[in-house]
Amino acid sequence: MEGNSTTNMRKTLIGELIRGRDCTEKLQNQLLRGVVDGGPESPEDLVMKIAASFSECLSTFSYPVSTYVGSACLDKRKKKPEPAAVKDRRGCYKRKTEDSRVEITDTYEDGYAWRKYGQKEILHAKFPRCYYRCTHKDEGCKALRQVQQLEEYGPAKYRITYIGSHTCQNMNVNTQMFLAPEDHSFSLINFKNSSIKHSPSSLSTVTNGDTIASFKQHHDSNAQGGNYLAPSSQGTSSNYGFEDMITNLDLSYTDIFKNDDLNGECANYHASSSQATSPNYVWEDMVTDLELSYDDIFK
DNA sequence: GTTATTTGACCTGG
């Protein structure tokens, strides 16, 4: 039934939001107390839970979060073997054989530094598609990104297609922060799927009603100025650290819960969220549960 | 002067 599915969706959404907020508060408390080492609720664990929470929420809305399109889909356009002499020609299609993934987000900022190399009007699309490559292309990094502004999900939604992965040190600022310095095998975590806007004001002028020209102006200025500022002024600045980011996360959750509609139901969910705060609850199990849910959705 | 963006031309696959 329609009503039941909507109710279930709300339950899932609110449950995830509460879980994420609890994790954020714990992480913030740990940071304020200067706890940085591992433990039953290590920062790394908490971060993973927060990231999973965001992803879960987005997936509740049926957003294709980090959907791996992969070569299976892309290769439906069967390629002819390419003669060596033809490889360096203009417009040469190399990307189709590489791993790709598609994200739909409300910001195209992802902490990486991209250089725009093209823009194209797309048939039946209201906004042009912008093409970016990693700024460290000259170091051999082949990562590409396409950004297409959407309108069907409300103001300022972007479909971002990532093609290939970074081989350079153009590391996501958020990712870098969660790398344990002594253990480089620690999994990378990123917040690409989150709703965090590092510079909301820079995006606020992009509205659904904007013209292509204004989108272009805004988009392009951010492609260079905004995106470049993210890693350079925030990521490497001593003024923008772990604590600031966690505070932003906490504020994001707080903003969400300001919504009266959700707020009314929050109390009902404290029972389930208390599972996360109970000392008897094994964190590893929780992460495993989240990962299993994630896997179920995207397998 | 250097670096990034713009934009029309060029190229490929369907």
Next chain:
DNA sequence: CCAGGTCAAATAAC
């Protein structure tokens, strides 16, 4: 032939 992806000269910004 067309739509979409890339190139590269011209231009802008710093």
